[in-house]
Amino acid sequence: MKTITDTESVSEQSKTNHSSLFLMCCTSLTGVTIQTIFLREYLTIFSGNEFIIGITWALWMLATAFGTFIGSKIHFFRNLFPSLYIISILAGLLVLRAFPLLFTPGQMLPPWSSIFCIVLTQSDPAFFGGLVFGALTQSSRTAPLYAWENCGSLIGLAITSLLLIFNAPHVYILSLVLCIFALVVQIKKPLYLIFTLILLIAILFINSVSLSWKYAFKYTSINNGTSGEIVQSGKDESLCWFLNNRIYKCKTSLPSIEQSVHLPLAMSMTSVHSVLLIENTGQLKELQRYPSLTIDCIETEPLFREKGYRYLSWPPIDTSHYDLVLCGTSVPVTASDIRYFTDEFFRKVHDLTGSDGCFSFTVQLSENYLTPEESSIKDNILTTLK
Incomplete structure (x- = not known):
């Protein structure tokens, strides 16, 4: 027969296991949100370079693996962990946004700096996430931990995705998720909970200041x-x-934008009635000077779309003939930009214009002298066209 002491021991162990599972779930929930928000911040700072995505995931997994190893070897300070975890996240966000201050305003950050920035800002949160899993495996079965970890990841992904769809600011999403984490994990530790809430309120107050660190100009x-x-x-x-x-x-048309529109219209061998504009970087304003034109647009970013025009996806399913196709993108900087400078793209444009139509795109290079890099870009484009 079980004694009263044995029953109390089993009950206490059950509470501990449930507490561990909730901690694992909440840590995983915040981890997914941190990865998503930090990755979007990295892409902003490093000009959308997709190279960042692979580096971010690789370094995150390395830090998590190291944390798991350490967590399985040392004593886990459960009371202190949540506060350290939250501090590391908020500090990482502030350091991340302040990173451009190390460079000249307006300078495109070099690729090597991205590794340094990512290691500096996300290693601690990733390490603590792995530390929790490694420590909890010492006192809990692995299978339930994995299940609750996956559950937390799904919840975090759902919350983050939903808020991003409604254009919620990054710091608000992060604060909401960390608030959930604190309320669940620190509910029985009021002093720690109050400290965490003060930190979250402070980060909200300085959000506008930290955003200004990323940009060398005043934004509206x-x-x-x-x-x-x-x-x-x-x-x-x-x-x-x-x-x-x-x-x-x-809003003010640059000379290069004006030339990219008016020159093709003037030099076209046939009269232009229909135009397909791919990525409007200012050309639409100039095209509006010709009221007789029928203008279709392709714009991958919905927030840049203007009312009153038909927007298509690329490649257009409708094989309509266009007298003129204008491509607004300039020298490709990211992998997504390159899709408009491929052999397949030019072949599709040829199908849309036929033998009588005209295709125009503008690459902004030096006016009088081409640098070796610019000369290489020009040669690559000419080779592709041939």
């Missing part, structure tokens, strides 16, 4: 688009849009 609004972070700067005729810290288009 920030939105999270499907292609990255979109920033508006200036007003009236000086209004400009930036995508992932790179200028995308301006």
